Amino acid sequence: MTKIKYLLLAIICLTLTNCKTDEQKFPLDKRYWDTNDYEKAILELRFGYETDEKKPTFDNPEQRIIVQKLTDEQNFKIVLEDKELGLKHRNDVATEFFNQWKDMHQIYQATDRKDKYLYDMEMLAVWQYGLSLQLDYFKLGNDQIKESADDPNSSRVENTMNSNIRVLINNYTIYLDEINDENSFTEQGQIKLAEGIDKYFVQLIELYPDADYKGMRKKAELMLKKSESDNIKSSLTKLIELIDSKKKTVV
């Protein structure tokens, strides 16, 4: 009997020392997360929770900080926009962040039996983090292509850069696909979805005003007809107007 008690004590002590708090699982006191931190955090958030276990959300005061840190744009901006760092280094870091983001995208995709997103606000925050990241990622990629080219003004370089911008615009257009599932969002989710269009699409168009937005415009028009949310409709209307205004300026 005594032996069993000691064995139990040992097991409990081992369990005690292995218990990890959120603080230990995620580097919450770290000012900026690097790609290693993202790798560990994403792994934990994707596979460290039971199927029915609630993941960190914005409305959970105790765990809000985890999703806030995860979607904090400063984590990548502090490196990618630091002109003291080399272009190649920044581009490499951007690639790592982009790859992490693709995994990060899987964290909050779960839906319930009514096809409603369980974590719509968090899923959209991750989406918008990615939209912002891609602006820096593609810009750095193009800057590096230009810098390493023998003739930065050659048509070959120009074509490669334009092709990259087209990919970026297509990636942005995929965000508009979410409007097809607007009923899967809460009302707040629909507002956040619309805010994403207002904020990041404007940044994209301002950065590349001469790019070809025909595909995006077409998609926006179709979504405008389909959407029942006033917020989303308003954002799409503004987006179409912005694209048209740039077209006129170019002409």
Added chain:
Amino acid sequence: MNDNLIIILIVLFYFSPVFYQLYVLLKERKEENKKLLIRLLRFIKYSFLILIFTSITFGVLSHTNYLNYEKPITFDKYDQITFQNFRGLEFFKKSLYGNEQFAYVVTSIDSDINDNSITVQSLFHPSRSFVYKKNTNSKDLLTHEKYHIKITELFARKAKEQISNLKTFDKDKIEKILQEVKNQERAFQKEYDYNTFHSYVLSEQKRYEKEVDSLLTSLTKYETPKIIIDDKN
């Protein structure tokens, strides 16, 4: 309530009969268990003595590595400082924000007040400063740590500037100035680490480097450690 605390309470509750039996044993002090009890108490006594001795040894060596001691280095030898001078030992901290490649530097403002003169100098303490690997080639890390030394020198010069402006030799005022400057220096060091995030944010690191260098140059007049105060009244 803290999870760990709950588990400890459960363990204590579960083993309460065992603790009770031990208590009874200690209370009874019968002849047959007295011998055993004396042995147990002696074992506990020696265990504690060994534990205290080991803790003190670890504590002292963590503070200053006397096994590989190098006396504090003054700022005039700044250019000669490399990671080879970082001789401190670190037993407990294995990483800084998950980064195992870290270092820290210990500096101080040393002062000696005499009759009409005062010596103020910044010191770098090699045996209290730590680097994860002495032969690391991380120039960025070394630069960041060495600017901590420059910051200490900057505030030592600021102290000398303020003391030089005193009209009379007043020990209390000098000590007050020194204490204030030391507090400012600690706050600036913290701010430097926070804003550069220990050199991770290179643009901020460069900004601090420029600022500290230019301030040090503007206080070149107070480079020498000793200042003499002649009573002007």
